[in-house]
Amino acid sequence: MNIATDTRSRIIAAAKTRFHSRSYANVGIQEICDNAGVQKGSFYHFFPSKRDLAMAVIDEFADDWANGFVAEAFDPALPPMERIDYLIDAAYFWQKSIKEVHGRMLGCIFGNLTLEVSTQDDILRAKLLAIFTQAKFRFKDALEQAVAEGTIAPLDSELTAEAMLAYLEGVILLAKSQNDPELLYRLGPAIKTLRIELKRA
Amino acid sequence: MNIATDTRSRIIAAAKTRFHSRSYANVGIQEICDNAGVQKGSFYHFFPSKRDLAMAVIDEFADDWANGFVAEAFDPALPPMERIDYLIDAAYFWQKSIKEVHGRMLGCIFGNLTLEVSTQDDILRAKLLAIFTQAKFRFKDALEQAVAEGTIAPLDSELTAEAMLAYLEGVILLAKSQNDPELLYRLGPAIKTLRIELKRA
DNA sequence: ATGATAGATGACCGTACGGTCAAGAAAATC
DNA sequence: GATTTTCTTGACCGTACGGTCATCTATCAT
Known part of the structure; x- marks a missing residue:
């Protein structure tokens, strides 16, 4: 279970910096996967869609802020x-x-x-x-x-x-x-x- | 010259509403051309790149505002x-x-x-x-x-x-x-x- | 030991992207 | 009327997009 959550959070971490520094539309899933060292199929195991990734990214930023x-x-x-x-x-x-x-x-x-x-x-x-x-x-x-x-x-x-x-x-x-x-x-x-x-x- | 400027402004007009209502990255040149009734090759006769179109769109919005x-x-x-x-x-x-x-x-x-x-x-x-x-x-x-x-x-x-x-x-x-x-x-x-x-x- | 589940792999799908180009039509210039 | 310039056409380029899938490998509980 630990490895799994780690993959998931590596994806989110890669997405956070990219969505923040560029934009939602300008960052592709492939790029995020490459940077997180994750296969695309694996990405879709954790996130049903790009939007769901965005939701998770927003949540993490909100947590960073709140805490x-x-x-x-x-x-x-x-x-x-x-x-x-x-x-x-x-x-x-x-x-x-x-x-x-x-x-x-x-x-x-x-x-x-x-x-x-x-x-x-x-x-x-x-x-x-x-x-x-x-x-x-x-x-x-x-x-x-x-x-x-x-x-x-x-x-x-x-x-x-x-x-x-x-x-x-x-x-x-x-x-x-x-x-x-x-x-x-x-x-x-x-x-x-x-x-x-x-x-x- | 009139027809030409007309084509150009039809392109800009189509782009204005789309960039405003969606986003820069989310609006494609093909879509703009279709809506303006213009061929893609013709688009690139008037605008060297998508960015140049954005510049023109910004200028027109600024004019609308100012006037x-x-x-x-x-x-x-x-x-x-x-x-x-x-x-x-x-x-x-x-x-x-x-x-x-x-x-x-x-x-x-x-x-x-x-x-x-x-x-x-x-x-x-x-x-x-x-x-x-x-x-x-x-x-x-x-x-x-x-x-x-x-x-x-x-x-x-x-x-x-x-x-x-x-x-x-x-x-x-x-x-x-x-x-x-x-x-x-x-x-x-x-x-x-x-x-x-x-x-x- | 076994079967179920969770996770990882990488090829693959159709579509759309920004941009190019050679050729032709129309207008303006001389 | 011939030439040059402006504009239009539509096929085409390589690449990237979001998303899918069958297959394989761990991990887990029983």
């Missing part, structure tokens, strides 16, 4: 608004280190895939949406705690959280168009200026 | 901050009408292409970057006029402009992940809350 610096950023021990700063910082350093290693800014895999496939594959779109929704609630929790503490004035926490997530994705997109993670450094902190007021009753 | 509702939005006769409202509105109604016709939210072609190709093709990336830069300056002008008028407090107009553009792209991305243009309506207006202060001397 990596996102967990650190949204540490309940930190003051709520500092968590947001921390997340921006972490995203900046992550993209920067990717560029140092890889020579290019690769951006956010979830954003990349969303814009590429979400008009063509509702199942992948739903999966990506779920991840964004999860991220939104992290922001929302932080905002609500900040309001409860009196650190910030009351606001529509859910919409503001969504706006912040959108802003983060947008900044990463723009930075990718410049191939320059420094844009994250310059624009990132402004995320805290975003506010959507509560609807008047 | 369409962006020109209306950034009308110097409008109060500067209202121009930004107008742009958000226009983006919302545009995406909404696309969805009504097409059944899906297609998002921003420039954002879509940026995330798909900018790690793979520096020439396309440069082209897209130039369009974002142009858009940034529209925001910047509006902001500077608003500051001059005293409508808003002084700020770093260039960085704030860039932040606003990023936010717009991010909101469109998130809306696409939900296949719901209404998100633009809910989140869009918050663009005016974004602020990046001037660096202290």
